[in-house]
Amino acid sequence: MKGAPPPVRVPVRAGDELPPLTIEITRLLIVSGAIASRDYQDVHHDAAAAVEKGSPDIFMNILTTNGLVGRYITDHFGPRSVLRKVAIRLGAPNYPGDTMVLTGTVTHIEGDAVQVKVIGVNAIGRHVTGTVTVIVDQAADQGTGAV
Amino acid sequence: MSGERASEGGLYERLRAYEGRVAVAAGRGKDPVNEAMIRHWCEAMGDAHPGYTGPDAVAPPTMLQAWTMGGLSGHAGQHGRAGQHGRAAQHGRAGQATGSARSAAYEELTALLDGAGYTSVVATDCEQEYLRPLRVGDEITFDAVIESVSEQKTTKLGTGHFVTTRMDVRAGGELAGTHRFRILKYAPAHRKLKDKRPRPVVNRDNEGFWDGVRQHQLLIQRCAECSVLRFPWLPGCNACGAQEWDTVEARGEGTVYSYVVMHHPPFAGFTASDHAAGAAGPYAVGLIELVEGVRMVSNVVGVPADKVRIGMPVRLEFLRVDDDVELPVFRGGEG
Numbered sequence: 287m288k289g290a291p292p293p294v295r296v297p298v299r300a301g302d303e304l305p306p307l308t309i310e311i312t313r314l315l316i317v318s319g320a321i322a323s324r325d326y327q328d329v330h331h332d333a334a335a336a337v338e339k340g341s342p343d344i345f346m347n348i349l350t351t352n353g354l355v356g357r358y359i360t361d362h363f364g365p366r367s368v369l370r371k372v373a374i375r376l377g378a379p380n381y382p383g384d385t386m387v388l389t390g391t392v393t394h395i396e397g398d399a400v401q402v403k404v405i406g407v408n409a410i411g412r413h414v415t416g417t418v419t420v421i422v423d424q425a426a427d428q429g430t431g432a433v
Numbered sequence: 434m435s436g437e438r439a440s441e442g443g444l445y446e447r448l449r450a451y452e453g454r455v456a457v458a459a460g461r462g463k464d465p466v467n468e469a470m471i472r473h474w475c476e477a478m479g480d481a482h483p484g485y486t487g488p489d490a491v492a493p494p495t496m497l498q499a500w501t502m503g504g505l506s507g508h509a510g511q512h513g514r515a516g517q518h519g520r521a522a523q524h525g526r527a528g529q530a531t532g533s534a535r536s537a538a539y540e541e542l543t544a545l546l547d548g549a550g551y552t553s554v555v556a557t558d559c560e561q562e563y564l565r566p567l568r569v570g571d572e573i574t575f576d577a578v579i580e581s582v583s584e585q586k587t588t589k590l591g592t593g594h595f596v597t598t599r600m601d602v603r604a605g606g607e608l609a610g611t612h613r614f615r616i617l618k619y620a621p622a623h624r625k626l627k628d629k630r631p632r633p634v635v636n637r638d639n640e641g642f643w644d645g646v647r648q649h650q651l652l653i654q655r656c657a658e659c660s661v662l663r664f665p666w667l668p669g670c671n672a673c674g675a676q677e678w679d680t681v682e683a684r685g686e687g688t689v690y691s692y693v694v695m696h697h698p699p700f701a702g703f704t705a706s707d708h709a710a711g712a713a714g715p716y717a718v719g720l721i722e723l724v725e726g727v728r729m730v731s732n733v734v735g736v737p738a739d740k741v742r743i744g745m746p747v748r749l750e751f752l753r754v755d756d757d758v759e760l761p762v763f764r765g766g767e768g
Contacts, residue, residue, distance in 0.1 A: 291568075318477040322470070324502035332473070339553065340621045348556040349498055356495035357480040365483045373560035416684040 298400050299424060304390035307358045312386040313407065317412075319350030331392060334342065346380035351414050355404050358388045359418045363400070366423045374416035384408045390418075398422055441585055444549050448582040451542040455578055456598045460534035462500045462573030466492050471569075484653060491566035497602055498559070499608045500573040503534060510662035539579060542596065543618070551593040551618040558597075558615035564608055571604035580613065580621065589712070593619025629755045632700040639666040641680065649681040649751050651761050654725055683723050683747030687763065690722040694738045702754070717741040721763050729761075736765035 309315070322328035325347045328335035336344045355374055360367050380386055386408045394401040398421050406414040464470060471492050475485050478493070485493050558623075577600035585594060598611040635643050642665070645652035654663045658675035669676050694714045695703065703716050719741065720734040733741045734752065747763035754760055
């Protein structure tokens with residue numbers, strides 16, 4: 287089928303490693319993520335207020351981390367992939383000027399449901415650890431030629 | 434373990450009573466699912482998933498919680514005052530920040546934690562399950578329960594209690610997702626203290642010394658029985674054992690009796706000896722012999738650490754090292 291969307295994807299297997307995604311933690315990302323998630327806590331946009339509360343600077347809110355983890359997974363599995371579960375735990379905060387590298391490993395496959403363990407590491411340590419279940423239409427992604 | 438709980442005076446039992454109670458009743462999303470908010474989200478996250486654009490868009494599933502947020506205007510009319518909540522209270526404008534749709538029970542739980550000193554809050558866990566996509570036009574409603582309150586826990590951030598809520602999010606009345614959210618309500622550990630000088634330990638035996646420092650007096654104890662001077666401050670005389678004493682104010686002159694130069698590890702609270710730089714660096718710790726005859730340990734300032742010498746004349750001064758602490762130190766003289 288000409289014009290059908292790429293990519294012809296090899297079947298997903300447990301143990302597969304997703305290519306890492308590097309995210310620069312800018313003030314812009316922290317603030318725009320907080321506002322897009324309608325989180326107006328001052329520690330996510332007001333550095334002086336954050337310092338007053340014992341934090342060295344503003345830091346990323348959990349909703350933004352959640353959004354980035356979701357994006358990481360659907361970016362990899364393609365436009366037909368649908369998130370089913372995202373469970374994350376936060377550790378080392380994402381402060382401006384840092385870089386977070388997201389990595390993922392496929393841990394389990396059941397039918398179309400692929401479970402991926404995601405880890406996001408910054409200069410301080412593990413910002414996020416999580417488990418994502420994503421529905422991947424493997425037959426469709428492999429294209430008609432593969433069936 | 435029992436000690437921790439005992440120190441809270443039965444707080445945990447009172448907190449636990451809130452498990453299972455309603456956290457949010459009949460919350461309503463402030464906006465129906467809409468293209469603009471989806472686009473703003475995708476722009477912020479850098480998410481170019483084609484399913485999230487256009488009039489037939491579904492919302493990124495991870496946006497689930499965003500649809501329930503009160504924003505700046507809050508969830509008016511739904512237990513309207515969010516100001517009791519720790520986060521909102523810190524903002525100083527009641528109801529402004531969290532826009533809480535929270536129940537009276539949740540507010541009470543929060544007030545209990547605030548009252549126990551656990552005034553700070555941080556989100557630690559978010560577990561979401563997406564049962565059906567949210568589409569442009571969907572009206573959002575939500576309910577939540579207080580699922581659990583943990584025992585007292587001590588984390589890097591400080592000591593407090595984890596509070597877990599579980600929310601059901603509905604679209605057009607139909608369950609669309611579940612959202613389990615865990616926060617830590619905690620009393621911040623004073624992490625910044627590690628960047629400061631250690632706090633002096635002031636007790637009944639030495640408080641007179643620190644009272645003197647506040648008035649820029651370096652006070653030496655003198656035995657009321659045998660008149661022997663002593664430093665540091667002690668409850669009794671080493672020479673005769675008598676417990677009565679009075680004080681003598683040091684003239685502030687002395688010499689370096691001995692010293693070491695501290696190179697490593699660096700501590701932010703201890704600046705270079707000239708105190709000009711704000712950065713940590715080598716500094717001289719002197720054993721200063723005062724003209725009165727007693728010796729005391731303090732910093733030698735005003736000369737580079739490697740220029741401090743035994744016998745160097747020094748003069749007392751008082752150095753404010755931070756907002757809370759002022760210390761007697763000794764300025765090295767020329768030569």
